[in-house]
Amino acid sequence: MAGTLAPSRTGRVVxxxxxxxFLALFIVAPLVAVFVEALSKGIATYGAALVxxxxxSAIKLTLLVAAISVPLNVLFGLAASWAITxxxxxxxxxxxxxxxxxxxxxxxxxxxxxxxxxGAQGWLGPWLxxxxxxxxxxxxxxxxxxxxxxxxxxARELIPLMEEQxxxxxxxxxxxxxxxxxxxxxxxxxxxxxxxxxxxxxxNARAMGEFGAVSxxxxxxxxxxxxxxxxxxxxxxxxxxxxxxxxxxxxxxxxLATLALKSILEWRYGVxxxxxx
Amino acid sequence: MARxxxxxxGTEVPRRRVVAGLLATAAGVxxxxxxxxxxxxGNQAGAATIQLLNVSYDxxxxxxxxxxxxxxxQWQAQHGQSVTIDMSHGGSGKQSRAVIDGLGAxxxxxxxxxxxxxxxxxxxxLDPNWQSRLPDNSAPYTSxxxxxxxxxxPKGIHDWGDLVKPGVQxxxxxxxxxxxxxxxxxxxxxxxxKVGGSDAAAQKYVSRLFAxxxxxxxxxxxxxxxxxxxxxxxxxxxxxxxxxxxxxxxGKGKFDIVVPSISILAExxxxxxxxxxxxxxxxxxxxxxxxxxxxxQAQELIARHYYRPRDPQVAAKYGNLFPRLDLVTIxxxxxxxxxxxxxxxxxxxxxxxxxxIHH
Numbered sequence: 001m002a003g004t005l006a007p008s009r010t011g012r013v014v015x016x017x018x019x020x021x022f023l024a025l026f027i028v029a030p031l032v033a034v035f036v037e038a039l040s041k042g043i044a045t046y047g048a049a050l051v052x053x054x055x056x057s058a059i060k061l062t063l064l065v066a067a068i069s070v071p072l073n074v075l076f077g078l079a080a081s082w083a084i085t086x087x088x089x090x091x092x093x094x095x096x097x098x099x100x101x102x103x104x105x106x107x108x109x110x111x112x113x114x115x116x117x118x119g120a121q122g123w124l125g126p127w128l129x130x131x132x133x134x135x136x137x138x139x140x141x142x143x144x145x146x147x148x149x150x151x152x153x154x155a156r157e158l159i160p161l162m163e164e165q166x167x168x169x170x171x172x173x174x175x176x177x178x179x180x181x182x183x184x185x186x187x188x189x190x191x192x193x194x195x196x197x198x199x200x201x202x203x204n205a206r207a208m209g210e211f212g213a214v215s216x217x218x219x220x221x222x223x224x225x226x227x228x229x230x231x232x233x234x235x236x237x238x239x240x241x242x243x244x245x246x247x248x249x250x251x252x253x254x255x256l257a258t259l260a261l262k263s264i265l266e267w268r269y270g271v272x273x274x275x276x277x
Numbered sequence: 278m279a280r281x282x283x284x285x286x287g288t289e290v291p292r293r294r295v296v297a298g299l300l301a302t303a304a305g306v307x308x309x310x311x312x313x314x315x316x317x318x319g320n321q322a323g324a325a326t327i328q329l330l331n332v333s334y335d336x337x338x339x340x341x342x343x344x345x346x347x348x349x350x351q352w353q354a355q356h357g358q359s360v361t362i363d364m365s366h367g368g369s370g371k372q373s374r375a376v377i378d379g380l381g382a383x384x385x386x387x388x389x390x391x392x393x394x395x396x397x398x399x400x401x402x403l404d405p406n407w408q409s410r411l412p413d414n415s416a417p418y419t420s421x422x423x424x425x426x427x428x429x430x431p432k433g434i435h436d437w438g439d440l441v442k443p444g445v446q447x448x449x450x451x452x453x454x455x456x457x458x459x460x461x462x463x464x465x466x467x468x469x470x471k472v473g474g475s476d477a478a479a480q481k482y483v484s485r486l487f488a489x490x491x492x493x494x495x496x497x498x499x500x501x502x503x504x505x506x507x508x509x510x511x512x513x514x515x516x517x518x519x520x521x522x523x524x525x526x527x528g529k530g531k532f533d534i535v536v537p538s539i540s541i542l543a544e545x546x547x548x549x550x551x552x553x554x555x556x557x558x559x560x561x562x563x564x565x566x567x568x569x570x571x572x573x574q575a576q577e578l579i580a581r582h583y584y585r586p587r588d589p590q591v592a593a594k595y596g597n598l599f600p601r602l603d604l605v606t607i608x609x610x611x612x613x614x615x616x617x618x619x620x621x622x623x624x625x626x627x628x629x630x631x632x633x634i635h636h
Contacts, residue, residue, distance in 0.1 A: 118379075120379030121379075219365055221363050239527055
C-alpha cells in the first residue's frame with residue numbers, strides 16, 4: 001500500500017533535509033541576520049534606537065493604525081462572510097470578487113488610488129481643502145490605505161469555513177424561535193471563533209507591516225506620519241543600520257509572535273474539528 | 278419553512294449588517310479627519326511653539342538636522358518662541374509631486390529649480406517668480422557631481438570616458454524621480470558633447486553610459502546605499518556632498534573620490550510655499566528660516582556638510598576642500614524648463630535611451 005505512492009525511506013530523508021535546508025537558508029538565516037545586525041552595536045544602542053522619539057512615534061502610529069483598521073475589517077469581514085454564506089442575494093459573486101480586489105491590486109496602486117481621490121489635485125481635493133480636512137499625508141490616509149490592504153484577511157478566513165458549516169445550525173435556531181441577531185451571536189459566532197481569531201492575527205500582522213501603500217500616502221514626515229516599516233527605511237537610508245535593524249527586529253518579533261499564536265490556534269482549531277465546539 | 282424564513286431574513290438582517298459596517302467605517306474616518314483638521318487648521322502665528330515642515334531632497338538629512346537646531350536656537354533667542362522643524366526626505370521629483378498632491382510643506386528645499394517650478398505651475402501655492410526672491414537664484418549653496426570609486430580605484434576610473442569601458446558598472450539613481458540623477462545625466466551629456474562635438478555624439482555617449490547601469494534607485498540616498506552597503510557597482514555618480522559623506526563618515530578608507538575633467542554646477546534651491554505657510558500662519562518664521570541659510574553661521578554648517586558655500590569668506594576658508602573644475606551650468610542647457618522637456622519628459626531623450634537599452 002505504501003510501496004507505490006510513498007517515497008522510500010532514503011527518499012523521505014532527502015526530501016526532509018532539502019526542505020529544512022531551504023527553510024534555514026531562506027527564512028531562518030535572514031531572520032537571524034536581522035537580530036544579529038540589530039544587536040551588532042550592543043544592547044544599549046538597541047534600546048536607545050527603540051526609545052528615540054521618532055521611533056516611539058512610529059511605533060505609536062503603527063499601533064494606532066492597526067487599532068483602527070483591524071476592528072473595522074473584523075466588522076466588515078464578519079458581516080460580509082455572514083451575508084455571503086448564509087443568504088442568497090443578487091450580485092453575491094460581485095461582492096466576493098470585490099473582497100478579493102485588494103489581494104490582486106498592487107499596494108502602490110492602492111496608495112495612488114487614495115492620492116487620486118483625496119490629494120490636493122484629486123477628485124475630492126478642493127472640497128477637502130475648503131473644509132480644512134487633511135487625509136493624504138496625514139493619519140487618516142494611512143489608516144485608509146491600511147484598511148484597504150487588509151480588507152480581505154478576515155472575510156477570506158471565514159468564508160470557506162462558514163460555507164463548509166452550511167446553514168443548518170442557523171436554520172434550526174431560527175425555526176426554534178431565535179431572532180436573526182440571536183442566531184448570529186449564539187450559533188454563527190461560536191462556530192467560527194477560532195477562524196475569526198486567526199483572521200484577526202493575519203490582518204493585524206499585515207496592518208502593522210504594510211509598506212507600499214502607506215509609503216505612497218504618508219509624506220514621510222519624521223515623528224508625524226512614519227509607521228514602523230517606513231521608519232526602518234529612513235534609518236537604513238541614513239546609514240543608521242543598527243537602529244534600522246533594531247526597529248526591524250520589533251516587526252520580526254511581531255511576526256514570530258503571530259506565528260506562535262497561529263500555531264496554537266491551529267492546534268485548537270484541529271482539536272475542535274474546524275471550529276465546531 | 279426554514280427556507281422561507283431564510284429568504285425573509287436575507288432581505289433584511291444582512292443588509293442592515295453591511296450598512297452598519299459601512300457606517301462604522303465612515304464614522305471612524307470622519308472622526309480621524311476631524312481630529313487632523315482641528316490640529317492642522319490652527320493659525321500658529323501667536324503660539325508659544327511653532328511648527329514648520331521642510332520637504333527636502335534625499336542627501337540633506339544630516340545638513341538640516343544641524344541647521345534646524347541652530348535656527349531654533351536663534352529664533353528662540355530673538356523671538357522667545359520655540360520652533361520645531363519637521364523633515365520629510367526623498368527623491369526631489371517625488372517630493373515635489375507630494376507637495377503638489379497636498380503635503381503641507383511650509384518650505385521646500387529641493388535638488389533643482391524645475392521641481393519647485395512644477396509646484397508653482399500645478400498649484401497656486403507660490404509665485405512663479407519664486408526664484409528671484411532670495412539671493413543667488415534662491416540657492417544658498419551649490420554642489421557638483423563627482424565619482425566615488427572603491428579604494429585604490431581598481432578599475433582605473435579617472436574621467437567620464439572610463440565609465441563606458443567594458444566591465445565597468447555605474448551606479449546612478451533614476452533621472453525620472455531623482456534630482457541628483459538629472460544633474461548626473463546632464464554632466465555626462467556635457468562631457469559627451471565636449472568630446473564628440475555634437476548632441477548626437479553626446480546622446481551616443483550617455484546611451485553607452487546608461488547601458489552600464491545595473492540598478493536605478495529612486496533617490497540619491499538609495500543609490501549611495503546600493504554602492505556603499507550592498508557593494509554593487511564600480512563607480513557611483515554622486516553629489517559631491519554625498520561622496521564626501523561616504524568617504525569620510527561611512528566607510529573610512531573604503532572609497533576614493535575621483536573628480537572628472539568636466540561636471541555641472543548644481544544649484545539646489547529653496548522656497549517658502551506661501552499658500553501653505555499662510556494657512557499655517559508660519560510665513561514669517563518660514564522666510565526667516567530660509568534667510569538663515571545665507572548667514573555665516575549656516576554657511577559654515579553647509580561647508581562642514583560638504584556643500585559648496587556661497588559666502589565668500591566661508592568659501593575661502595574651506596577652499597581646499599572643494600577642487601576647482603570645469604563646470605557647465607543649467608543655462609548651457611537652456612534652463613530647467615527646456616532641459617526637463619527635452620531630456621526627462623515622457624518620450625524625451627532619457628526615455629529613448631532606456632528604450633534603446635532594453636531592446
